[in-house]
Amino acid sequence: MSSRPSPGGSRTQVNRLLALVPYLQARGEVSVQEAAREFGVTPGTIRRDINVLLFCGLPGLGMGDLIDVDFDALEGEGVIRLSNADFLARPLRLDSTEAAALVVGLRALLEGGREAEREVVARALRKIEEAAGEAAGVAAQVDIRVAEDPDEQALGSVLGRAVAGRRQVRLTHRSPTRDEVTVRVVDPIAITTSEGHSYLDAWCHLVEDRRLFRLDRVADAELLDTPVTEHASAEPLDLSEGIYRPSPDDLLARLRVAPQARWVTEYFPVEEVAEEPDGSLLVSLRVGNPAWLVRLALRLGGHAVVVEPEELAEAVRRSAEEALSNYG
Amino acid sequence: MSARKSERLLNLLIALLVSRTYVTKQRLRQVIPDYREAASDEAFEKMFERDKEDLRALGVPIEMGGHEALFEDEQGYRIVRSAFELPEITLTADEAAVIGLAARVWQQAGLASATSDALMKLKAAGVEVDREALDVAHPQLAADEPSFETFWEAVTQRRPVTFGYRTGTATEPAVRRLEPWGIVSYRARWYVVGRDLDRGAERMFRLSRVVGEVRFAGPAGSFTVPEGTDIRELTGILAPPSEERTAVVDVRAGKAVALRHRAVSSGPAARPGWDRLELRFGRLDTFTDELLGYGADLVVQEPPELRDAVVEHLRAVVERVTA
Numbered sequence: 001m002s003s004r005p006s007p008g009g010s011r012t013q014v015n016r017l018l019a020l021v022p023y024l025q026a027r028g029e030v031s032v033q034e035a036a037r038e039f040g041v042t043p044g045t046i047r048r049d050i051n052v053l054l055f056c057g058l059p060g061l062g063m064g065d066l067i068d069v070d071f072d073a074l075e076g077e078g079v080i081r082l083s084n085a086d087f088l089a090r091p092l093r094l095d096s097t098e099a100a101a102l103v104v105g106l107r108a109l110l111e112g113g114r115e116a117e118r119e120v121v122a123r124a125l126r127k128i129e130e131a132a133g134e135a136a137g138v139a140a141q142v143d144i145r146v147a148e149d150p151d152e153q154a155l156g157s158v159l160g161r162a163v164a165g166r167r168q169v170r171l172t173h174r175s176p177t178r179d180e181v182t183v184r185v186v187d188p189i190a191i192t193t194s195e196g197h198s199y200l201d202a203w204c205h206l207v208e209d210r211r212l213f214r215l216d217r218v219a220d221a222e223l224l225d226t227p228v229t230e231h232a233s234a235e236p237l238d239l240s241e242g243i244y245r246p247s248p249d250d251l252l253a254r255l256r257v258a259p260q261a262r263w264v265t266e267y268f269p270v271e272e273v274a275e276e277p278d279g280s281l282l283v284s285l286r287v288g289n290p291a292w293l294v295r296l297a298l299r300l301g302g303h304a305v306v307v308e309p310e311e312l313a314e315a316v317r318r319s320a321e322e323a324l325s326n327y328g
Numbered sequence: 329m330s331a332r333k334s335e336r337l338l339n340l341l342i343a344l345l346v347s348r349t350y351v352t353k354q355r356l357r358q359v360i361p362d363y364r365e366a367a368s369d370e371a372f373e374k375m376f377e378r379d380k381e382d383l384r385a386l387g388v389p390i391e392m393g394g395h396e397a398l399f400e401d402e403q404g405y406r407i408v409r410s411a412f413e414l415p416e417i418t419l420t421a422d423e424a425a426v427i428g429l430a431a432r433v434w435q436q437a438g439l440a441s442a443t444s445d446a447l448m449k450l451k452a453a454g455v456e457v458d459r460e461a462l463d464v465a466h467p468q469l470a471a472d473e474p475s476f477e478t479f480w481e482a483v484t485q486r487r488p489v490t491f492g493y494r495t496g497t498a499t500e501p502a503v504r505r506l507e508p509w510g511i512v513s514y515r516a517r518w519y520v521v522g523r524d525l526d527r528g529a530e531r532m533f534r535l536s537r538v539v540g541e542v543r544f545a546g547p548a549g550s551f552t553v554p555e556g557t558d559i560r561e562l563t564g565i566l567a568p569p570s571e572e573r574t575a576v577v578d579v580r581a582g583k584a585v586a587l588r589h590r591a592v593s594s595g596p597a598a599r600p601g602w603d604r605l606e607l608r609f610g611r612l613d614t615f616t617d618e619l620l621g622y623g624a625d626l627v628v629q630e631p632p633e634l635r636d637a638v639v640e641h642l643r644a645v646v647e648r649v650t651a
């Protein structure tokens with residue numbers, strides 16, 4: 001937020017010191033290394049913070065007024081010991097942005113987490129709200145809805161058991177790209193959430209490759225007695241960059257998109273967008289499966305036209321003509 | 329970073345915190361070295377005002393007041409300890425673990441840093457937060473829309489805003505003026521709800537359709553959200569209409585699997601090798617787009633306006649490609 005202290009400024013340093021002083025006092029002694037790790041800064045920063053403290057204390061700043069740092073311990077063993085700082089025994093209250101960020105984060109866990117975790121999340125949420133006081137009020141103006149489909153919740157719990165028990169699952173999955181239902185045996189690796197949807201990250205024995213299955217497209221999941229293969233030991237995928245991962249080997253297609261269909265650029269990771277003088281957009285995107293692009297072009301019904309490659313433009317026209325023939 | 333300024337801010341804070349009474353400016357000028365050494369009264373005033381602002385920006389509650397016995401120019405400042413300190417908080421290990429997890433929910437820079445700062449304060453209060461302790465699936469809240477931070481600030485500080493907004497069909501964005509009451513995330517998309525000042529009614533806007541910069545149109549606390557406003561309920565009212573209408577479509581056997589899943593009823597169609605589905609839908613335009621994706625595997629039977637819309641769009645596709 002723009003009201004966050006900018007890194008490197010005195011505000012940031014004072015903000016950290018207001019937490020560091022009570023932290024050090026609560027623990028008695030802490031190494032510079034550990035304090036640096038806990039506060040996510042370098043040991044040099046912690047040393048500079050301590051140097052500031054040497055000149056701080058009760059008004060008058062006379063001999064007995066200053067915060068006392070054990071120099072021998074600091075220089076010798078790299079350990080910080082503070083005394084004469086009782087007046088800063090507790091950290092500053094959470095400000096409204098901090099309180100809201102944490103409370104909203106916990107509420108997202110309450111909504112999107114699994115049944116077993118809900119009770120503990122609810123307890124933690126109550127305590128944080130109580131400690132934050134008025135500052136937590138802002139969180140009431142933020143509403144997060146993650147997944148609310150009960151079928152998906154039930155499915156999540158079956159798959160969660162499979163991941164934990166390292167057992168295979170027989171999945172019935174509806175593929176939107178191929179428009180077909182397939183049954184496949186998979187080795188579950190993890191359940192993960194990205195952009196509002198939950199996914200099963202798994203090794204699929206049907207295609208013999210790693211796949212992500214969106215849970216609302218899984219019609220059925222049967223927990224099998226068979227253990228997973230070595231493929232399930234892979235690291236879970238990091239979806240923080242989004243779910244579509246176009247491969248550089250994929251076909252590069254170009255579409256001319258009318259202003260009415262600009263949403264395309266919000267939904268799919270596009271390689272390039274150029275604004276045309278007439279307000280339309282020239283969009284380049286990678287396409288793993290040509291059938292997917294034909295579907296997309298049909299859905300955009302005249303608000304988009306495939307510019308390249310020509311074969312795809314032709315495929316779209318053929319599909320539209322074929323569909324029209326159904327209407328006589 | 330100026331170590332000297334940090335010292336001064338911290339000493340000012342301590343002086344105001346440990347005093348039982350309001351501390352006058354005169355007194356502060358005596359006890360804080362930088363203030364004492366200020367070249368002029370004006371220089372001191374300027375430095376003091378800025379320092380006060382810096383501390384307030386960190387959330388330090390500095391009160392101004394005085395004692396009845398004092399004259400007005402003897403007003404002073406203080407920090408009430410109970411308003412300054414984080415209250416006692418004791419968390420069990422599993423509670424602390426979910427708080428560490430909540431801190432990983434935000435994928436948005438500003439709020440991720442705010443949660444880090446909150447965790448830092450909790451650690452200072454003796455809570456053992458281990459961010460790595462619990463490695464289970466958790467939702468992630470991303471907010472890539474460039475307008476997110478400004479809207480968040482406007483909502484939390486109750487500042488009206490103006491912004492350009494693109495609707496589905498209009499080519500040019502329109503300027504909207506809004507008192508933003510709340511910010512909403514639904515299925516990973518962010519919306520802002522509030523009172524549209526030009527329409528004099530409640531409205532909802534999708535952040536990804538905001539064009540250009542969002543500007544504040546008033547100071548903090550410019551409006552109040554009507555008492556009893558429930559952001560979730562309001563969003564439900566303003567959201568696109570629910571699925572109230574019925575359509576009948578024929579689909580090729582084994583095809584349109586996602587539609588079959590949603591169908592209210594299904595059975596054989598008149599044409600061999602085809603099935604007939606009954607479906608509910610809300611908006612004609614979005615449902616038309618969805619059906620178009622099935623190409624020749626789907627034929628709309630009812631209602632006529634849906635059938636016409638599909639045919640019209642298919643013709644448009646053929647014409648544009650041919651052209």
